[in-house]
Each structure stands twice: as C-alpha cells, then as structure tokens.
Amino acid sequence: MPVCDLDKRAPLGKKVLGLDVVVWWDRNENAWKVFEDRCPHRLAPLSEGRIDPSGRLQCVYHGWCFGGSGDCKLIPQAPLDGPPVHSFPKACVGVYPSTVQNGIVWFWPNTDPQYKDILTKKNPPYIPELDDPSYDFQMFNRDIAYGYEILIENLMDPSHVPYAHHGIMRIAPEPR
Numbered sequence: 001m002p003v004c005d006l007d008k009r010a011p012l013g014k015k016v017l018g019l020d021v022v023v024w025w026d027r028n029e030n031a032w033k034v035f036e037d038r039c040p041h042r043l044a045p046l047s048e049g050r051i052d053p054s055g056r057l058q059c060v061y062h063g064w065c066f067g068g069s070g071d072c073k074l075i076p077q078a079p080l081d082g083p084p085v086h087s088f089p090k091a092c093v094g095v096y097p098s099t100v101q102n103g104i105v106w107f108w109p110n111t112d113p114q115y116k117d118i119l120t121k122k123n124p125p126y127i128p129e130l131d132d133p134s135y136d137f138q139m140f141n142r143d144i145a146y147g148y149e150i151l152i153e154n155l156m157d158p159s160h161v162p163y164a165h166h167g168i169m170r171i172a173p174e175p176r
C-alpha cells in the first residue's frame, strides 16, 4: 500500500494474497503496522476500530486495545484488581513483519513468530527510480477483482490503450 493512500488517524482494512489485514499508524513506535484483521476476542475486524487516545489500535466491539507488537494493553471490562488477563498470549493479535520502502508499506505474509525479524534479512524489491527526484511518478492503490497474471498481460499490451481507455488517458492522435 502506498503510504500516500494511508491515513494516520484511522486503521485501514485490505485483503492481500487472500489475507485480511489491517494497516495502522503506531505513533508510539513511529511506524506503520500490519496486523491480522481479526480481534482475538470475538473476531471483529480491527479495521472497523479506531486509534485510541494513547495511540493504540482499539477494537470497535468491546474496546480491547493493542500495542504495535500485537500485545493486548487493555481489556476495559477486566477488573483492575483481578488477574492480568490482557497479558495472556491468546489476547494478542497476529502481527505481520512490515517495513516502508520506496514510499510503500510492505509486509511479510506470515505472522509466525519465527519470521519476526525476516525483514532484517530479506528486503522488499528496491526500485531506485522511486527515490530519485529526477523521476516523476504517481502512486495510487486500486483493488481489481482479478489476479496478478491477468494484470501483467494487460500492462504488456499497450495497443489496447487508445480504445479501452478512449477519452480517459492522454494519448497520441489515432493514425488515419
């Protein structure tokens, strides 16, 4: 997801590679976070929640709050003098390792803790032109209901542009 399409004030849900994820800005760690879009309590989508006043991701259903490591920081209904149920492992959210490169939030599509540090060893593909101010580009995100292979076939077929995108894209005049 391009960072320019994200809003630091609100979580955003996406389906990527068949995974339901939520991306949100963690102001406490100064980083974009990618979580499973599923609250560990009753499975409500965390993307429907909000960022709470302490900068945590808060579930919209019963208000559980999560920190950037997926750890549950607060269960509002739990008595303050009771056991620390918020710290139970089952109260944690799955966290996808993520990073920002070329103005894009990337994530490793596996929440298994064995991959926690994977991005220190494997980087997303680097596109130097995107960091070169002499290049001009535009980024946006669009969900299209078909697979990667179909999209690539379409992008490799420029002859369709004057017709399929007639009147929409600036193109050279049609040959007579």
Ligand code: FES
Binding pocket: 039, 040, 041, 042, 043, 044, 059, 060, 061, 062, 063, 064
């Ligand atoms: S479903 Fe999220 S707090 Fe209950």
